Amino acid sequence: MARPRLLVVSMSLPVTAKRTGEESWSFTMSPGGLVSALLGLKEFETKWIGWPGVDVHDAIGKKTLSITLAEKGCIPVFLEEVCDQYYNGYCNNILWPIFHYLGTPPEYRNDATITYQSQYDAYKKANQIFFDVVKEHYEEGDVVWCHDYHVMLLPQYLKEYNSKMKVGWFLHTPFPSSEMYKTLPSRSDLLRSVLTADLVGFHTYDFARHFLNACMCILGVEATSEGVVDQGKVTRVAVFPIGIEPERFINTSELSEVVQYMKKFKNDFGGRKLILGVDRLDTIKGIPQKYQAFEKFLEENEDWRGKVMLLQIAVPTRNGIGEYQKIKDQCHYHVGRINGRFGSISAVPIIHLDCSIDFNQLCALYAITDVLLVTSLRDGMNLVSSEFIACQKEEKGVLILSEFAGAGQSLGAGALLVNPWNIKEVSTAIGEALNMSHEEKERKHKINFQYVKTHSTQQWADDFMKMTLTNLFCSKLIEITTNAELRAGKAPLELPEHDVIQQYSKSNNRLLILGFYGTLTQPMKNQERRGDGMNLELHPQVKERLKELCSDPKTTVVVLSRSEKSILDKNFGEYNMWLAAENGMFLRHTSGEWVTRIPEHMNFEWIDGVKHVFKYFTERTPGSYLETSETSLVWNYEYADAEFGRAQARDMLQHLWAGPISNASVDVVRGDQSVEVHAVGVTKGSAMERILGGIVHNKSMTAPIDYVLCIGCFLGKDEDVYTFFEPEVTKKTKPPPSSDSDSPKKVSSTIVDLKGENYFSVAIGQTHTKARYFLDSSDDVVQLIHKLCTHNNA
Numbered sequence: 001m002a003r004p005r006l007l008v009v010s011m012s013l014p015v016t017a018k019r020t021g022e023e024s025w026s027f028t029m030s031p032g033g034l035v036s037a038l039l040g041l042k043e044f045e046t047k048w049i050g051w052p053g054v055d056v057h058d059a060i061g062k063k064t065l066s067i068t069l070a071e072k073g074c075i076p077v078f079l080e081e082v083c084d085q086y087y088n089g090y091c092n093n094i095l096w097p098i099f100h101y102l103g104t105p106p107e108y109r110n111d112a113t114i115t116y117q118s119q120y121d122a123y124k125k126a127n128q129i130f131f132d133v134v135k136e137h138y139e140e141g142d143v144v145w146c147h148d149y150h151v152m153l154l155p156q157y158l159k160e161y162n163s164k165m166k167v168g169w170f171l172h173t174p175f176p177s178s179e180m181y182k183t184l185p186s187r188s189d190l191l192r193s194v195l196t197a198d199l200v201g202f203h204t205y206d207f208a209r210h211f212l213n214a215c216m217c218i219l220g221v222e223a224t225s226e227g228v229v230d231q232g233k234v235t236r237v238a239v240f241p242i243g244i245e246p247e248r249f250i251n252t253s254e255l256s257e258v259v260q261y262m263k264k265f266k267n268d269f270g271g272r273k274l275i276l277g278v279d280r281l282d283t284i285k286g287i288p289q290k291y292q293a294f295e296k297f298l299e300e301n302e303d304w305r306g307k308v309m310l311l312q313i314a315v316p317t318r319n320g321i322g323e324y325q326k327i328k329d330q331c332h333y334h335v336g337r338i339n340g341r342f343g344s345i346s347a348v349p350i351i352h353l354d355c356s357i358d359f360n361q362l363c364a365l366y367a368i369t370d371v372l373l374v375t376s377l378r379d380g381m382n383l384v385s386s387e388f389i390a391c392q393k394e395e396k397g398v399l400i401l402s403e404f405a406g407a408g409q410s411l412g413a414g415a416l417l418v419n420p421w422n423i424k425e426v427s428t429a430i431g432e433a434l435n436m437s438h439e440e441k442e443r444k445h446k447i448n449f450q451y452v453k454t455h456s457t458q459q460w461a462d463d464f465m466k467m468t469l470t471n472l473f474c475s476k477l478i479e480i481t482t483n484a485e486l487r488a489g490k491a492p493l494e495l496p497e498h499d500v501i502q503q504y505s506k507s508n509n510r511l512l513i514l515g516f517y518g519t520l521t522q523p524m525k526n527q528e529r530r531g532d533g534m535n536l537e538l539h540p541q542v543k544e545r546l547k548e549l550c551s552d553p554k555t556t557v558v559v560l561s562r563s564e565k566s567i568l569d570k571n572f573g574e575y576n577m578w579l580a581a582e583n584g585m586f587l588r589h590t591s592g593e594w595v596t597r598i599p600e601h602m603n604f605e606w607i608d609g610v611k612h613v614f615k616y617f618t619e620r621t622p623g624s625y626l627e628t629s630e631t632s633l634v635w636n637y638e639y640a641d642a643e644f645g646r647a648q649a650r651d652m653l654q655h656l657w658a659g660p661i662s663n664a665s666v667d668v669v670r671g672d673q674s675v676e677v678h679a680v681g682v683t684k685g686s687a688m689e690r691i692l693g694g695i696v697h698n699k700s701m702t703a704p705i706d707y708v709l710c711i712g713c714f715l716g717k718d719e720d721v722y723t724f725f726e727p728e729v730t731k732k733t734k735p736p737p738s739s740d741s742d743s744p745k746k747v748s749s750t751i752v753d754l755k756g757e758n759y760f761s762v763a764i765g766q767t768h769t770k771a772r773y774f775l776d777s778s779d780d781v782v783q784l785i786h787k788l789c790t791h792n793n794a
């Protein structure tokens with residue numbers, strides 16, 4: 001199928017035009033991450049629709065500019081008299097501060113001519129102008145991708161014109177908490193319009209969650225399995241974080257001109273360590289906070305004075321707005337003060353440049369930087385962090401990254417994350433970065449470089465296209481329970497080994513239920529982990545003895561695990577035993593085929609949506625891995641950095657809990673280092689009755705089971721398997737059905753005959769459990785199995 005054409009609509013075109021004659025124009029690249037990111041789109045036929053950065057009032061000017069821009073794949077939108085109140089006013093003085101938690105500035109309320117309403121009117125007018133241009137250039141089959149807060153009304157205009165048009169809207173800034181968003185007078189109109197799009201995208205799950213909350217609180221719409229439902233129309237809401245075009249930076253930093261710049265700059269800086277800041281001179285970038293933190297560092301680290309410098313590139317932006325002029329003055333004030341305080345005749349600690357710089361020089365600076373300091377108070381993503389990583393050379397620098405930048409979720413594992421409001425914390429991080437060992441710098445860089453290389457702009461756009469053209473996004477709201485809450489048991493007793501063995505020898509129809517992970521596997525080291533759970537293998541010392549147990553006609557052995565069928569096949573295929581995979585949802589005797597034990601009513605529509613979220617966090621949490629099966633999903637971060645893993649799990653849970661996942665019958669269990677989602681009722685205990693039915697039926701069992709030993713290292717919710725066999729419960733147990741169509745024929749009314757002394761439930765390594773007894777580790781299980789075999793043979 002031919003790829004559809006992409007019409008990208010954003011406020012600014014990638015180039016800013018300047019008139020050089022009646023019919024001639026020159027161009028410079030427009031600043032900001034949106035432009036640099038979208039320039040990386042190579043694989044689609046793309047037309048870019050936006051404002052060229054100048055007002056053009058005459059017909060000749062408009063015509064010549066349109067022709068020149070057409071050669072660059074760009075189509076101009078002339079905003080003329082609405083531009084000021086639209087761009088400087090509504091977009092950047094109202095929406096921008098609200099979206100970045102700065103609140104609305106008071107100015108517009110006091111100005112008689114520029115009011116909230118006049119700016120909103122300009123916004124509506126401007127969106128109409130954008131619409132007219134898109135309409136003129138739209139061809140059937142095109143995908144229209146609207147970017148950012150400047151064009152929130154555009155999706156509605158487009159859909160009203162042609163409901164078949166494929167329309168996406170992506171927000172490059174944060175979407176704030178609904179408490180903040182609610183203050184916006186036109187809050188409902190904007191949300192309603194955005195919801196007319198087919199797909200709405202954000203950089204992070206937090207932003208998506210806030211958006212969904214705002215839709216639910218303000219519009220009263222529902223977040224369902226497919227996205228947001230508003231008056232019968234479904235809008236999919238997705239998270240796809242933007243990247244850079246890594247090759248562009250890697251290749252540029254190898255150019256000889258760039259290498260020359262690197263040498264020159266190093267020489268200019270006189271051997272001092274370089275801390276670099278690259279930001280538009282915007283209130284949200286926290287540049288004054290950065291200066292204060294650096295001042296604190298110099299204040300507290302006398303030894304570093306004269307040996308380190310901070311170079312801040314403060315790219316001019318939005319000069320027509322009062323707040324932006326104020327922030328410039330503020331920065332100059334701090335620089336003057338700190339340089340006066342810590343400077344010397346030969347050098348000053350801060351170089352602050354109110355200008356943009358040439359791309360090659362930027363790459364050279366990134367390459368020789370020792371510390372990149374990003375202190376955004378809020379930031380949609382922050383591409384500068386990724387660009388720095390892509391340009392790093394032999395001696396790697398350290399990334400200090402604000403936890404309030406969207407990039408924190410993707411690059412946090414290889415960075416020092418800071419709260420930019422905490423001056424002391426940032427100052428300490430500067431010290432840590434400057435003193436970091438070579439090995440640690442390498443390690444951190446490797447993690448982030450891998451991420452930056454594999455999450456490019458192109459991939460971001462591909463994901464958008466894929467989602468727009470298909471129906472991928474699916475989500476549900478679910479309940480979250482912690483593993484600790486589920487394990488509401490008592491302190492277990494030490495296992496009375498002597499009784500276990502004695503009762504075993506006395507009995508004639510025994511049932512042994514054994515877990516796999518942590519029960520029959522060997523404890524393993526970090527580096528042995530392959531990352532997908534597949535390399536867990538049977539404890540080598542248990543193999544022979546287990547075979548012996550399984551071949552005893554008086555003993556039935558069941559391995560009951562959350563692992564999928566193939567893993568149990570691989571590890572236990574050669575034994576004469578029962579395998580209960582996916583917490584008992586599939587059952588097989590090793591001499592036969594797998595049969596499903598999934599109850600008919602169970603619904604698994606939520607799986608794809610949850611998998612999507614889990615994959616996102618797996619990609620962004622080095623060392624974590626995803627275990628997927630047909631009935632449950634587990635995200636495990638036991639081999640990730642503990643603190644970062646916990647933080648990511650919190651983000652993930654909040655998202656699952658509050659946002660896109662609704663109305664499904666699922667349980668979420670937070671393990672110590674994992675998050676598991678499964679259909680309600682998928683527990684080992686609830687599966688036990690069906691497993692038992694299958695076994696009894698297959699064995700044509702006539703005598704009741706007179707001995708049960710159940711050992712596991714189970715999650716709290718699976719502890720119901722221990723109580724399943726408690727005598728008071730089993731007394732009530734009816735003859736178990738083997739399956740819906742296949743009921744047991746020769747089963748006596750009491751399948752299990754347990755009086756208390758012939759039932760042993762054992763939890764491994766738990767201080768609180770529903771099991772009666774505990775063992776410390778799988779090594780103890782191995783020993784016990786050895787003893788059972790020995791005594792049985794004696």
Ligand SMILES: O=P(O)(O)OC[C@H]1O[C@H](O[C@H]2O[C@H](CO)[C@@H](O)[C@H](O)[C@H]2O)[C@H](O)[C@@H](O)[C@@H]1O
Pocket residue numbers: 011012031032033034035037148172173242317318379380381382383
């Ligand atoms: O065009 P300006 O008004 O000068 O502003 C430049 C851009 O600033 C914002 O960039 C955002 O997009 C980046 C890429 O997704 C992201 O990394 C960054 O955190 C955001 O602040 C704005 O959203 C763009 O529309 C502007 O073009």
Ligand SMILES: O=c1ccn([C@@H]2O[C@H](COP(=O)(O)OP(=O)(O)O)[C@@H](O)[C@H]2O)c(=O)[nH]1
Pocket residue numbers: 030031032033034036037278279280313315355356357358362381382383384385387
């Ligand atoms: O003199 C410069 C220095 C940097 N940048 C680019 O500006 C973008 C900033 O993007 P980011 O996402 O960090 O923040 P934004 O400015 O979009 O808020 C990056 O691609 C930088 O390479 C620029 O255009 N001119």
